[in-house]
Each structure stands twice: as C-alpha cells, then as structure tokens.
Amino acid sequence: MNKKIFCYVGSPRGEKSITINLARKLLTYLSHRSECIYKIYSPSELKLEKCLGCECCSKNGNCELDKVDNFDKIKNEMISSDVIILGTPVYAGTISSYLKEFIERLSLWLHIFKLAGKCGVIIATSTGNSLNETAYYLRRIMHGWGISDIYTMLIPVQTNDDLEKAEINEEINRCVEYLCSFLAGLKKPASNNYLEQYFQTLKKLYLPVRNFEHYEAKYWNENGFFELNSYKELLEILYKGK
Numbered sequence: 001m002n003k004k005i006f007c008y009v010g011s012p013r014g015e016k017s018i019t020i021n022l023a024r025k026l027l028t029y030l031s032h033r034s035e036c037i038y039k040i041y042s043p044s045e046l047k048l049e050k051c052l053g054c055e056c057c058s059k060n061g062n063c064e065l066d067k068v069d070n071f072d073k074i075k076n077e078m079i080s081s082d083v084i085i086l087g088t089p090v091y092a093g094t095i096s097s098y099l100k101e102f103i104e105r106l107s108l109w110l111h112i113f114k115l116a117g118k119c120g121v122i123i124a125t126s127t128g129n130s131l132n133e134t135a136y137y138l139r140r141i142m143h144g145w146g147i148s149d150i151y152t153m154l155i156p157v158q159t160n161d162d163l164e165k166a167e168i169n170e171e172i173n174r175c176v177e178y179l180c181s182f183l184a185g186l187k188k189p190a191s192n193n194y195l196e197q198y199f200q201t202l203k204k205l206y207l208p209v210r211n212f213e214h215y216e217a218k219y220w221n222e223n224g225f226f227e228l229n230s231y232k233e234l235l236e237i238l239y240k241g242k
C-alpha cells in the first residue's frame with residue numbers, strides 16, 4: 001500500500017518560497033524511490049483561524065474553530081500519514097508565525113502522543129542565522145506529539161537557485177535515504193530520554209484525575225497509557241507485528 005506523507009510549510013510566499021520548493025524537491029526525489037503519496041500545504045491555501053485560548057480542546061477534545069476553517073480535515077490527514085514534515089523559513093530567529101499558529105491549533109496533541117510511531121522531518125531555511133534554535137523548538141513539538149524519529153534539514157540559502165547546489169542535493173538525498181528505510185520498515189521508531197521523561201511527567205499529572213471529566217486524562221485512561229511503564233512500551237505495542 002502507498003505510504004502517506006503530510007507536509008506543512010509555514011511560508012506565505014507560495015511558488016516563490018524556497019522552503020516550499022525544497023520540500024517539493026525532497027518529496028519528488030522520495031516518490032521516485034518509494035511508493036508514496038504526498039501533499040504540501042502552506043498558508044496560501046490553508047487559511048487558518050488563530051487559537052482563541054478557550055482550552056475546549058483539553059477539556060472536551062473539540063475545537064470550535066475546526067467548523068470555521070475545516071482544520072479537522074487536515075488533522076485527519078496528519079493522523080492517517082506515515083511521515084509528518086514541518087517546514088519553515090526562519091523569521092526573527094525562530095519559526096514563522098504561520099507555522100506557530102498551525103502548531104497552536106494542535107496543542108492538545110502535545111499531551112496525548114497523538115502522532116506516536118510516525119516519522120518526522122524538519123526543514124528550516126534562513127539566510128544563515130538561527131537554524132539550530134528553530135530546529136530545537138520544532139523537535140520539542142514533534143516529540144510532544146509523540147514523533148520519536150526525526151530527520152532535521154537545516155539549509156542556509158539565499159535564493160531558489162541555491163537549491164541546485166551539490167551540497168543541498170546531497171542533504172536532500174540523505175533525507176530521502178532516511179525516509180526510505182523508515183517507510184520500508186527497516187527502521188522502527190525508537191524512544192529517547194526526552195520522550196521517556198515527558199511520558200512520566202504527563203503520567204504523574206493525569207493519574208490523580210483519570211476519572212474526572214477531563215479529555216486529556218480520559219484519553220490516557222481509555223488508551224491504556226496508565227498501564228504502561230514507559231514510552232518505549234507504547235511504541236512496542238503500536239509496532240507489534242509490523
């Protein structure tokens with residue numbers, strides 16, 4: 001069966017965006033090597049509402065804004081994908097506000113490991129500064145969603161013509177190799193210290209309220225997370241028999 005790849009790039013520059021063109025190049029190369037289907041979204045087509053801070057998502061699992069901008073369709077696409085790619089230009093030292101707004105709408109997932117077992121790719125471009133700081137934040141977000149295995153592409157670049165440079169193509173090919181081995185099942189998701197600590201922190205937080213009317217604690221209860229001793233165990237259950 002075709003593997004599915006979801007990509008969101010937080011650049012408002014559409015066809016002119018270096019980051020979008022880089023993501024397109026990566027996915028074109030990948031589709032020559034592996035049977036996959038992909039879609040690249042950006043702010044030009046996803047007109048997302050900004051999070052209102054009502055916390056309804058944590059309390060009852062719903063976001064009223066999903067009815068306004070159909071973000072639930074995007075969420076379902078992410079859930080049914082094998083690989084999640086987040087791309088961003090560096091703006092003022094960190095991710096763009098477009099990507100931040102996208103992430104804020106998925107804050108609930110930071111507490112319920114909604115994307116556990118998937119593979120992640122981070123793409124950040126800038127004229128040279130703050131790539132590591134940007135990637136550090138995005139890795140935390142992806143880990144928070146439960147994504148354990150992440151490839152990070154940090155590309156200093158001035159124009160779209162730079163995407164033809166040998167070193168950038170080599171980096172794209174390294175990422176393609178990584179994704180191919182994941183998609184072929186040669187590489188299984190592996191836990192790490194950050195995810196283990198985060199799992200224990202959330203477990204301690206939700207255990208006392210497991211029977212309360214609180215969506216996040218209920219989600220943990222209903223999905224048997226409290227019975228697990230580690231995040232590694234969750235990944236083992238997800239990948240049993242695969």
Ligand SMILES: Cc1cc2nc3c(=O)[nH]c(=O)nc-3n(C[C@H](O)[C@H](O)[C@H](O)COP(=O)(O)O)c2cc1C
Nearest residue numbers: 011017018019089090091092093125126127128129
């Ligand atoms: C508002 C704004 C802020 C930026 N801030 C930085 C920065 O802090 N550091 C940097 O190296 N480049 C910065 N840049 C340059 C972009 O990160 C760079 O041109 C990027 O590759 C553009 O990606 P895009 O074509 O996909 O939008 C900034 C550009 C803009 C428009």
